[in-house]
Structure formats: C-alpha cells, structure tokens
Amino acid sequence: MARQSIKEYLTNNPRGVLVLDGGQGTELENRGIKVANPVWSTVPFINESFWLDPASKDREIVKSMYSDFLRSGAQVLMTITYQASFKSVSENTRIQTLSEYNDLLTKIVSFSRECIGDDKWLVGCIGAWGAHNCSEFTGDYGATPEKIDFLEYFKPQLMNFNENQDLDIIGFETVPNFHELKAILSWDTSIISKPFFIGLSVHEHGVLRDGTTMHEIAEFIKSLGPKMNPNFTLLGINCVSYNHSHDILESLHKEMPGFPLIAYPNSGEVYDTVKKIWNPKESQMLAWDDIVERYINSGARIIGGCCRTSPKDIQAIREAVDRCDGC
Ligand code: MET
Numbered sequence: 001m002a003r004q005s006i007k008e009y010l011t012n013n014p015r016g017v018l019v020l021d022g023g024q025g026t027e028l029e030n031r032g033i034k035v036a037n038p039v040w041s042t043v044p045f046i047n048e049s050f051w052l053d054p055a056s057k058d059r060e061i062v063k064s065m066y067s068d069f070l071r072s073g074a075q076v077l078m079t080i081t082y083q084a085s086f087k088s089v090s091e092n093t094r095i096q097t098l099s100e101y102n103d104l105l106t107k108i109v110s111f112s113r114e115c116i117g118d119d120k121w122l123v124g125c126i127g128a129w130g131a132h133n134c135s136e137f138t139g140d141y142g143a144t145p146e147k148i149d150f151l152e153y154f155k156p157q158l159m160n161f162n163e164n165q166d167l168d169i170i171g172f173e174t175v176p177n178f179h180e181l182k183a184i185l186s187w188d189t190s191i192i193s194k195p196f197f198i199g200l201s202v203h204e205h206g207v208l209r210d211g212t213t214m215h216e217i218a219e220f221i222k223s224l225g226p227k228m229n230p231n232f233t234l235l236g237i238n239c240v241s242y243n244h245s246h247d248i249l250e251s252l253h254k255e256m257p258g259f260p261l262i263a264y265p266n267s268g269e270v271y272d273t274v275k276k277i278w279n280p281k282e283s284q285m286l287a288w289d290d291i292v293e294r295y296i297n298s299g300a301r302i303i304g305g306c307c308r309t310s311p312k313d314i315q316a317i318r319e320a321v322d323r324c325d326g327c
C-alpha cells in the first residue's frame, strides 16, 4: 500500500496537519446533481446507469469533484455516503437486501478510491442517526433517545466499511446527541475495527445540539479509561457555523488538550430547513487564514470544509496550513 495509516502519520508527525476535502453533497448539487432525495448525495450511485453507461454524466461530475478537491490540495477525501445507511437506502430505493446494499457500498468505495488514487486517504463517511430524519441540526432524537438502538442502525454500513481495505478511516459526522455519542464510544474493536473519528454537530454558542456541554463530553470520554476503543483517533466538529467554529474547537481543546482534533465547518451560510434554501453568509466573515491558524493552535490535525465549501475553500485551507507550518 502506497500510504501509511492515518494514525501512524499523526503519531510520527506530531505537528503535521492534513487537509480534508469540502462538502461533497452541496458541491455535487452545485455541479448539477439533484440531491433532493432521502438518500441525498448518494442518489447518483443508485441509478444503474452510473455503473453501466460509459457516458454517464453523473459519473463525470463526481470524478471532476474529486479531481478539483485533489488539485486544491486535499489529502484526505470522503466517500459520498452520508445518507447511505441501510435504513435510508432500503426504505427509499430499489435496493432491499443486505447483499445488494453491500454491493452498492463496495462499488461506491472502489469508485472513490479510483478517483483519488492510492496515495490519498479515504474516509468512509457515515452520517449521524439524525441524518435519516433530518434531526442532525436539532439533536432532537425524540422523547426516549436512550432507547434508540444505534448499533442496529449503524451496523450494516459499519460492518461493510470495517472490511473494506480501500478505506483508511471511518468518519461519524454531524453527531448532535449525547446518547448517540455514548453509544458509538461504547463499541469495542469487534464493532469498529479500523480508525475512526467523530464530528460533533454543535450550536454557535458551543454546546452539542442537544445541550450537552463540551465539558460533559470530555468528562465522559475520560471516564472510559482503558475501555476506550483504541481506534478512536480524532474528535471534532463538522458543519458548524464558520465564524464560531474556532471558538468551539478551542473549548474542546481546553477540555481534551492531548487529543487530536478535526474541524470542518460549513461555509458560513445558514440552511433554512423549512424553505430548504441556504441563506447568505454573515457580512463580517473571518478569513480561512485566521481560522486555520486558530484551529492549529487548538490541536486540529485534520482541517477541511463541510456543506457549501468548495475546492476554492480547500485551496485557501491548503495555503493557510502551508503558511502556518510551525506556527
Ligand atoms: C450535513 S453535513 C454533510 C457532510 C458530508 N460529508 C457531505 O458533505 O456530503
């Protein structure tokens, strides 16, 4: 294999910072793919023509997205599988059986690996439980979130990603609920058998969407002690408000100073879940340069963008990371 493991990289290069790609779902939308669908950005892969038609337009769009993120300097790229849980796929597409589902995921991962080449790292992206019913930005998991069987929900996608040698790391994204976080962190290496990270979905004012503080999260993680899955590699935030993201990361870093962090905020536009539109950015936007420097000083080891960030943003992050070498 042409690349070392992400864990090895992070350990052997204590000051190294890796650049992640940007928001794949919204970037595909910008390029003309209609993602308004219960499986969201995974929708192009559901259509058989993606795999069979040599002139498939969607395939060209996905390829060009990856190649533009690579050209911008991304070293870590994600599969487009945020809303591809077995539940979402089997309830909303013609794919019904576990075997068909596994074929689909395996094809997506191989295709993504072909697009990015052997020397880049590939993240198996798994959206939070809330991604299947659009509650990842509210954290409202109903009256009895402690009764949700998170393992049952995640298991098919997780088992597929565990086995797939093309994936370097698993990313649980936009996790808004403490019960869900605790569930993921209760799973040992028989359930998550390769390195993984968790991106939290956090309010502008710095608490998890369900109100849990960063302090409570850190205390919980510390309390795991030797029970902690050794594959837990990075913790961080994703799809959080751009202008607030560095303060949020800093508060997490203060709570967990030695732990590698990951940060990939959204573009600063705000999604209106009722009207289903993105509202404009705040007028006073910080520059990536400043944000990236703050991230690095707050323990960030992987930095990228989430929804509505584009290859241009990734290029700005790349330049800021390079400039910040040693800052
Ligand atoms: C709602 S956050 C979505 C993150 C995901 N990696 C994507 O952009 O496709």
Ligand SMILES: [Zn+2]
Binding pocket: 023, 238, 239, 266, 306, 307
């Ligand atoms: Zn996002």
